[in-house]
Amino acid sequence: MxxxxxxxxTLREDPADAEVVSHKLLLRAGMVRQLAAGIYSYLPLAYRVMQKIMAIIREEMNRIGGQEFLLPALNPREIWEESGRWTAMGDNMFRLRDRKGADLCLGMTHEEVFTAIARDELRSYRQLPQIWYQIQTKFRDEPRPKSGLLRVRQFIMKDSYSFDVDRAGLDRAYELHREAYCRIFDRCGLKYTVVEASSGAMGGSESSEFMVRTEAGEDMIVVCEACGYAANLEKATSRIAPIEDAPGPDAPEEFPTPGVRTIEDLTVFPGGAPADRQIKTLVYMMSAEDGPRPLLALLRGDHQLHETKLSDALGGVAVRPAHPDEIRDLLGASAGSLGGVRAKEIARARGRELRIVADLALRGRRNMTTGANRDDYHLRGVDVERDIAVDQWADLRIVNSGEGCPRCEGGTLEVFKALEVGHIFKLGTKYSESMGATVLTPEGKEVPIVMGSYGIGVERVMAAAIELHHDADGIIWPETIAPFDVIVTVTNIKDDRMREAGERLYAELRGAGFDVLLDDRDERAGVKFKDADLIGVPYRLTVGKKIADGAVEIFQRRTKRASEVRLSEAVARLRELKAQSRP
Amino acid sequence: MxxxxxxxxTLREDPADAEVVSHKLLLRAGMVRQLAAGIYSYLPLAYRVMQKIMAIIREEMNRIGGQEFLLPALNPREIWEESGRWTAMGDNMFRLRDRKGADLCLGMTHEEVFTAIARDELRSYRQLPQIWYQIQTKFRDEPRPKSGLLRVRQFIMKDSYSFDVDRAGLDRAYELHREAYCRIFDRCGLKYTVVEASSGAMGGSESSEFMVRTEAGEDMIVVCEACGYAANLEKATSRIAPIEDAPGPDAPEEFPTPGVRTIEDLTVFPGGAPADRQIKTLVYMMSAEDGPRPLLALLRGDHQLHETKLSDALGGVAVRPAHPDEIRDLLGASAGSLGGVRAKEIARARGRELRIVADLALRGRRNMTTGANRDDYHLRGVDVERDIAVDQWADLRIVNSGEGCPRCEGGTLEVFKALEVGHIFKLGTKYSESMGATVLTPEGKEVPIVMGSYGIGVERVMAAAIELHHDADGIIWPETIAPFDVIVTVTNIKDDRMREAGERLYAELRGAGFDVLLDDRDERAGVKFKDADLIGVPYRLTVGKKIADGAVEIFQRRTKRASEVRLSEAVARLRELKAQSRP
Structure with a gap:
């Protein structure tokens, strides 16, 4: 080229509206342009990178027996009704009507369509296992698209689906994917951590995310360097020091706490309690077909609720904090004076059924202090299991850096920001049951197909590579996914000797199978060097004045090392360098 | 594989709802499944074929200097407003609203987005010419999706756009594309005709379609075998014998024609006229911002109107036949008694302005008969140019088989059904002017960029290949786009010797770079042969009983010729056969 x-x-200046590094550099390197919020046009340089990433993904998917499909982005409402996700996907799903008034949506993921094909075409365990995949455009109406390609409304995803007759088959398919994903991200030059994750709207029993540690990420992950435990914050647990409670009274005692509205207030209130001896009481509303239903989430006073954990504890139902008026209607008190004791009775008297979910750290605790469901009053001497009608014990708490690893003895947890580039799910039979996709076992029994679902965001891989590999001058592409292997920079294109040498190198390198960009522009050498650094081609061959002596310069973008080489030996030298840099 | x-x-039986051959065979060969009307899932075999077609397209586009982009399917309303096509695309465009209420559409084509990028990034003639392309999913809400992949609502298109500083540049880019398209369709094994075409909603000055002659097609093309003239019926003209009219009276004469409602009626009515001496008068409504406007289209009595020609004559405005009540409101008579004489005066008296467009075949005609705008009365002695206030003369007439070629002397036209697989347009400055995409010329003058637009339907190429290449047993893929080069059929997979020989052949062929499908199913040989014929792999290597003598059979799908070959020589023999069959 x-x-x-x-x-x-390319742009000389950082674009004003870009914050994260990958966004800035994608714009500055002339790779993408925004068409609308969260919707980008990919220019040729970006698409070259994406095609290399997609080729790597395809090779590794084929290697584990994946078969490539291409499914429609336009989906009829009916199949999403079958799985129950037409409603569950809410505002995140783009919906439209065709000219005949039929409801359609744009596929956010393709469990439904693939399950429908499996249902119609698979009959017997003999046809299993199957791994079906596609590399295809997905649409999600993100509430806050941002960070360039990190959170967009239209993107390319490799999504695959495994179909097995039993759980053992699913375990194999899941492991095959885990290994394939590791190879894919390794080959794309990413450093990543595989973490336990919440399955969210996908459902299923188990899932892992592939996370790249970067400040540009919007996820938080928890890692134990000692044993390798790693989990998304929304799933992570930790070991915390047990607290020994002194025995309390036989029943809770109400006491006045004028003006006390927060945990913090009560720690300094005379006769109050330290935060870890208080019960934090939060009111949430959970989605239900007949309207939102209230619930109390109880935590230790110094602990924070993770809403995803609460939602997961409820089986993936969406939750939101209750509004102040909803709280008062329910319990007759304001948010600063709530408590679990007798809460169900109070709610029932007001015509509402109330569910109580308590964090595991409250189990066995006694002599605690909490709100009295009466403004300006609290209760002390509360024995959680004796005095509160807890419906469900669950892990609801946000893990903090420095807490103990839940898996190993002496490990300490750290929390990092990270970017999700892949996610694998053991779906189990959620979709095959709701959509009726069954096969016959060897024994002739009809069973729902056991499914897995696996995704990689192609643009995210590209953006993550930039987040990990750049410097003040621009991008430093991993060689495997660089848009070009080498750039031949002719410092003065008007000099015949330089131009001819550049053309000769260009032809030779192409003949040797390299992806080559020839910088034959009529620009100053400084501009060309800056642009080459910015777009991040791994090697630059500079044809300058030294061509008079038959010499050119080889410059390695990553190390910034330059060396002189005979024109006739440049191709061989480049091959050597590339071979050395292979991981 | x-x-x-x-x-x-694969399916044993023809699916009940499939009519055209490609639709039947795509379903029977297990290549596609319908998800909704005009929306298909592509299964692995189909996607292999499509990937081969896309690779050929990519190679040929790169060869003419095309640069591959990928643009979003989701487009904001604003850029379509700029070009004026938000309204013009009507119900064919899928529209939706995002969660914030912003209007979006799904791209039917990408003139708008590419022009917007050119406007923002191109400043000087020095940056031109550019050829930008993508291979991307398009969405069109077809009123009547049908014929499998021939008329669908979502499909993959290679669309490219050329940007030049002047018309001469556009002519070069257009010619480059014409040549590239010929190479693409040749390489994909299609026989095609390049025809002059209407530019329709795209606008511009000139366009050509690449048409495959097949009964499955929905277009009609007109061809002169003598000189090679070829045009879409919506654009084709012809030479017809001139008619000498006897002189008529000084003014039209009204005469009663009770019960006469059609051209045919009047030919047999005493004192009537043969069809070629009558004027056919049709009332149409053309779209306008302030509501539909009426117009008369006049043709010779024995000629048929082509609505696209009428629309093109009006500058691409949509037209529809007037309803009976609209006709009566306008002219006070019913459809069987209309005429152009005094029609404007009658309409004006009823408060409507009327436009009259007459077919060229009426030019100079006199002593003609037409309706009197009074039920049961006609006029004779009408001199078209003297008596009718024609606003516009245009070619409106449908060409018929057997008429004279408009280009050569003795040629005769034939009309065929055909399928459009590609379309190239000289857009000129339609989009660059409306959207303000300009560059500076060498003289420093700011001029609108001169654009071309070029499309190929990927699924159509696949379906056309099937329409052209099949027999009663199934598909006969052109070798360049076949899903596999060769199938190795082991007639009895339980026979160790056969299975081992099959595995050996499979490994050897793969090693030699062939795409190989190994039929290792536990099925009867007859089933395997039938399936292999159905999915149309060009060569079958059959490993059967003769393996005892070290022999296998090579079967060519196209010729149905089989020959025996030593197992050890099978790969070499297959190479020979493939080399021979190369065009």
């Missing part, structure tokens, strides 16, 4: 005819609209 | 693990759900 000749830069003089190639469209790489 | 091993068939035992590969997903090819």
């Amino acid at each position: 000749r830069w003089s005819h190639y469209f790489i609209p | 091993r068939w035992s693990h590969y997903f090819i759900p």
